[in-house]
Amino acid sequence: MTAGGHGFLSALPPGARDQLLGFAHDAPFPAGRRLFDEGGAADRFWIIRSGRVALDVQEPGRGETVVETLGEGELLGWSWLFAPYRWHLGAQTRSAVETYEFDARQVRDEIDEDPVFGLAITRCVAAVAIGRRLRAARTRLLDLYGPPGGRAVAAGGEAP
Numbered sequence: 655m656t657a658g659g660h661g662f663l664s665a666l667p668p669g670a671r672d673q674l675l676g677f678a679h680d681a682p683f684p685a686g687r688r689l690f691d692e693g694g695a696a697d698r699f700w701i702i703r704s705g706r707v708a709l710d711v712q713e714p715g716r717g718e719t720v721v722e723t724l725g726e727g728e729l730l731g732w733s734w735l736f737a738p739y740r741w742h743l744g745a746q747t748r749s750a751v752e753t754y755e756f757d758a759r760q761v762r763d764e765i766d767e768d769p770v771f772g773l774a775i776t777r778c779v780a781a782v783a784i785g786r787r788l789r790a791a792r793t794r795l796l797d798l799y800g801p802p803g804g805r806a807v808a809a810g811g812e813a814p
Contacts, residue, residue: 661727
């Protein structure tokens with residue numbers, strides 16, 4: 655498999671990208687498919703090749719609230735990398751989706767065996783996925799729960 659372009663894979667050093675893609679298999683999903691639920695076992699993860707996936711959180715009395723929508727090139731799931739390996743959010747496809755799918759245990763075993771690979775993957779997950787995702791979730795929550803007429807401010811920023 656080959657991949658270039660933008661997103662998670664392009665943020666990896668070429669050797670780590672090729673090594674990771676050695677664990678990938680193609681996994682298509684139809685629109686409206688629930689991929690995982692908050693609190694479920696995080697035993698796999700995906701890199702989106704095409705389509706859109708919504709990340710959501712369960713709110714008592716409100717149901718699912720979308721906190722971010724992911725698209726081409728983005729990593730879907732990072733909970734597989736950190737114990738206790740449980741999803742922090744839920745995910746559902748918004749359109750037909752093509753992905754690379756990975757078995758989390760296989761990749762974690764490779765991370766343990768190859769520290770250079772492990773450092774590259776961990777840094778990339780932290781920088782590209784977790785940091786960006788937390789900023790987006792914060793902004794979305796400010797939009798939902800901020801004062802009426804207020805404006806959400808990017809993480810660490812100040813209102814004008």
